[in-house]
Amino acid sequence: MDLPSGYTADSEIDDEGMDPVWLQLAAILVARIEAGRYPTGRAIPSLNQLRQEFGVARGTIVKATNYLAELGRVRAVHGRGVFVLPQD
Amino acid sequence: MDLPSGYTADSEIDDEGMDPVWLQLAAILVARIEAGRYPTGRAIPSLNQLRQEFGVARGTIVKATNYLAELGRVRAVHGRGVFVLPQD
DNA sequence: ATTCATTTGTCCGTATGTATA
DNA sequence: CTATACATACGGACAAATGAA
Numbered sequence: 271m272d273l274p275s276g277y278t279a280d281s282e283i284d285d286e287g288m289d290p291v292w293l294q295l296a297a298i299l300v301a302r303i304e305a306g307r308y309p310t311g312r313a314i315p316s317l318n319q320l321r322q323e324f325g326v327a328r329g330t331i332v333k334a335t336n337y338l339a340e341l342g343r344v345r346a347v348h349g350r351g352v353f354v355l356p357q358d
Numbered sequence: 359m360d361l362p363s364g365y366t367a368d369s370e371i372d373d374e375g376m377d378p379v380w381l382q383l384a385a386i387l388v389a390r391i392e393a394g395r396y397p398t399g400r401a402i403p404s405l406n407q408l409r410q411e412f413g414v415a416r417g418t419i420v421k422a423t424n425y426l427a428e429l430g431r432v433r434a435v436h437g438r439g440v441f442v443l444p445q446d
Numbered sequence: 447a448t449t450c451a452t453t454t455g456t457c458c459g460t461a462t463g464t465a466t467a
Numbered sequence: 468c469t470a471t472a473c474a475t476a477c478g479g480a481c482a483a484a485t486g487a488a
Contacts, residue, residue, distance in 0.1 A: 307468060326472080328474085329474090333471095346457095347481090348457075351457065351458080352457095373476095378474080378475065404455070434482045452484100456482075462477100464473085466471080467470085
């Protein structure tokens with residue numbers, strides 16, 4: 271599973287598009303990380319905040335952040351948040 | 359989202375029913391408030407006590423009390439409790 | 447001033463049921 | 468039949484406010 275290209279920090283979720291919502295969300299979050307909008311070492315917005323902003327379900331956001339964790343871009347800490355990791 | 363009717367102060371949570379658990383709980387709590395079992399100005403039982411009595415998860419109770427707060431029936435005070443408000 | 451228990455608030459992880467494509 | 472997505476629910480962990488010792 272590869273991160274789709276063509277998504278920016280300000281992209282909106284396209285429910286009709288080819289890419290699954292969770293993968294679009296992952297791509298947008300990476301764009302925001304690389305734009306410095308979510309700085310290294312800091313937490314990205316919480317599940318509830320992302321849920322409000324993008325209007326998607328909890329599970330969908332978890333799926334996106336789990337994927338980013340697999341890619342080594344973030345690390346989720348139970349009870350604290352999802353933190354942006356420095357790149358190798 | 360409307361409060362479902364048909365729940366009394368002594369109703370039990372029905373996991374198989376039509377209504378979500380958090381909404382059933384909200385309806386039961388309102389019934390207890392209106393029955394005077396939880397008097398105005400006093401705190402309802404704590405999250406842990408409600409958790410024990412009803413056997414539901416923390417988040418479910420918070421969801422119910424948040425809803426009652428939206429309805430103006432209670433006001434939660436951090437570190438103190440959830441207090442029954444006088445009705446307009 | 448510190449410690450401790452209690453309580454609410456807020457996180458993420460996971461699982462289940464339902465609906466849809 | 469599988470993948471996606473949503474709502475619900477449980478669990479565990481961390482944080483902050485309060486009040487009492």
